[in-house]
Amino acid sequence: MSLLTNFLHPGQAAEDRRTNMYKALIHWEAKVGGELFGVIPKGTRREFFCLDEYTWVWHEEWRDKNGRHAITTRYDVRPNGVLKSQGTNTYQALTPQEAQNLYNAIKLYYERVTPELQRLQNLTQR
Amino acid sequence: MSENPNQSFVSPNKLSRPEQADVASQAAVRMLIIGNALARAANALTPMLTGIVTAQALQYPVEPTQSPQSAATETPQPYAATPEYQAPASTTPGYDGDGFSPAANTAYLDAIATDVPQDAAPPTLSDEALALLEDARRQTEEAFGNPDNMAA
Numbered sequence: 001m002s003l004l005t006n007f008l009h010p011g012q013a014a015e016d017r018r019t020n021m022y023k024a025l026i027h028w029e030a031k032v033g034g035e036l037f038g039v040i041p042k043g044t045r046r047e048f049f050c051l052d053e054y055t056w057v058w059h060e061e062w063r064d065k066n067g068r069h070a071i072t073t074r075y076d077v078r079p080n081g082v083l084k085s086q087g088t089n090t091y092q093a094l095t096p097q098e099a100q101n102l103y104n105a106i107k108l109y110y111e112r113v114t115p116e117l118q119r120l121q122n123l124t125q126r
Numbered sequence: 127m128s129e130n131p132n133q134s135f136v137s138p139n140k141l142s143r144p145e146q147a148d149v150a151s152q153a154a155v156r157m158l159i160i161g162n163a164l165a166r167a168a169n170a171l172t173p174m175l176t177g178i179v180t181a182q183a184l185q186y187p188v189e190p191t192q193s194p195q196s197a198a199t200e201t202p203q204p205y206a207a208t209p210e211y212q213a214p215a216s217t218t219p220g221y222d223g224d225g226f227s228p229a230a231n232t233a234y235l236d237a238i239a240t241d242v243p244q245d246a247a248p249p250t251l252s253d254e255a256l257a258l259l260e261d262a263r264r265q266t267e268e269a270f271g272n273p274d275n276m277a278a
Contacts, residue, residue, distance in 0.1 A: 017145070022152045028135045029156070053162045077166045080263050081174060096174065103171045110164045116135055117160075120153035123146045 025117075026051075030059075032116075033109050048105065053077075056106065075102060173263040 026049055033048035040046050044062040051057050051074075058073040076083045076091070082099065083091040094102065141149060 014144075014148075018148050018152060021145070021148045022155070025135065025149070025152055025156050050160050050163045053159055053166055056163070056167070077163070077170050079170065082167070082170050094174070099171050099174045103167065103175065106164055106167045110160060113160060114157060117153040117157045120135060120149050121157060122150070123141075124150045 025120075029109075029113050030057075032112055033105075036105060036108050036112065048109065050106075050109065056102070176262050 030047035030049035033050075034040060034046035036048060037046065041062070044060065046061075047057070047059040049057055054077045056075040056077070058075075059070070061068065061070040063069070071086060074085045075094075076085070082094050082102065084094055084098075085091050135149075
């Protein structure tokens with residue numbers, strides 16, 4: 001953000017700053033979320049985060065002898081179930097075990113992330 | 127499991143006053159979104175998880191029950207004082223009576239790490255189990271309302 005933009009459009013600058021802060025929070029949550037599932041192998045990048053009220057995302061990148069790989073799994077929460085999509089637009093229902101695992105992961109994510117968000121929320125009250 | 131579960135987003139000392147206000151407001155937004163996301167996931171997944179238990183229970187033969195007629199002809203037994211109730215020992219691995227142990231949690235989460243990206247198998251529930259899940263979902267909705275109608 002340039003000083004000129006800040007000067008000419010102060011409201012826009014504040015909005016951009018909030019947007020960037022929001023993205024930074026999601027990046028931080030994704031990192032914390034990725035560490036919920038155990039030690040991350042060297043050379044692997046793993047992220048798990050809440051995109052919005054209806055969507056959870058798992059992203060994993062790794063490299064092996066066949067080159068670099070990346071998988072993004074998206075879980076869409078519907079009123080009567082959760083659907084999973086990977087890469088394409090096709091959806092699959094969760095297996096019972098995967099539903100159990102996802103539920104445990106979401107609960108743990110909430111437990112790990114919200115204390116820090118609570119602390120940040122209180123920053124201006126100090 | 128994370129070696130540093132209490133890692134922080136950023137030190138407040140590194141933020142200017144306006145940035146502190148921004149991060150506070152955006153953290154509040156994230157709290158709300160994550161809280162609602164957790165509630166929605168619980169509503170969506172609980173019937174299915176309940177269905178797992180139901181489907182597992184169906185695999186066991188049902189013991190023949192005493193008919194009302196035979197019960198009526200039996201001589202009533204005097205009430206006998208029972209010893210103090212002792213909860214039966216749990217046979218669930220990792221369950222200590224108060225909750226699942228961290229080790230069991232780790233096992234669950236390790237399972238996710240290997241299962242989720244590769245697992246593309248379709249669900250294997252039978253029609254009967256699916257019907258039970260639908261019944262459970264309907265009963266939950268009747269009891270607690272449609273989660274889509276919940277106030278955000």
